[in-house]
Amino acid sequence: MMNNHRVAVRNLSFGYEKRMLFKDINLDMDSGFISIIGPNGSGKTTLIKLISGLLPMNTGTVEINGKDINEIMPNQRARLFTVISQKQSFPFPFTCMEMVSLGRYPYQRDLNS
Numbered sequence: 001m002m003n004n005h006r007v008a009v010r011n012l013s014f015g016y017e018k019r020m021l022f023k024d025i026n027l028d029m030d031s032g033f034i035s036i037i038g039p040n041g042s043g044k045t046t047l048i049k050l051i052s053g054l055l056p057m058n059t060g061t062v063e064i065n066g067k068d069i070n071e072i073m074p075n076q077r078a079r080l081f082t083v084i085s086q087k088q089s090f091p092f093p094f095t096c097m098e099m100v101s102l103g104r105y106p107y108q109r110d111l112n113s
Contacts, residue, residue, distance in 0.1 A: 005031040005065055005080055007051065012060035014050055021046060025060070045085070052083045078105070 009027040013020065021043050036044045049055035051062050053069045062069040064080055072080070082103060094102075 008061075008063045008066075009051060010061045010063070012050060012062070013058045014046065014055075015058060022050075027051075048083055052081065053077065054083065 007027070007029040009025055012022055012025040014022045025047075036047060038044050046055065050057050051069075053062065064072065064077075069077065
C-alpha cells in the first residue's frame with residue numbers, strides 16, 4: 001500500500017550570515033521519488049535539509065499534508081520521509097539489509113508503553 005503525501009514549501013528564505021542562498025522559494029511536491037539536480041555548491045543539500053526540518057529556515061513554512069513540519073514530532077516525521085546523505089558514514093560495518101532495516105525503527109513500539 002502506497003501512502004500519498006504532499007509537501008508544500010511557502011516563501012522559504014535562508015542564508016548564512018549576510019549571504020542569502022534562497023529567497024521566497026515556493027514548491028509543491030507529491031509523494032514519490034523526488035530528485036533535485038544542479039551543479040556542486042548550488043544548495044541542493046541545504047534545500048533538502050531545510051525542507052526536512054534538519055536545518056532551521058530564516059523565513060517561510062514547510063507543510064506535509066497541510067501540517068507545519070515543526071508541529072510534527074520527529075518520530076512521526078521519520079515515518080513520512082527519509083533523508084540519506086551521499087557522504088554517510090557509520091561507525092559499524094552494517095550490511096545493506098541492516099541499513100534498510102533501520103528504516104523500520106520509527107515503527108517500533110516503545111518498550112515503556
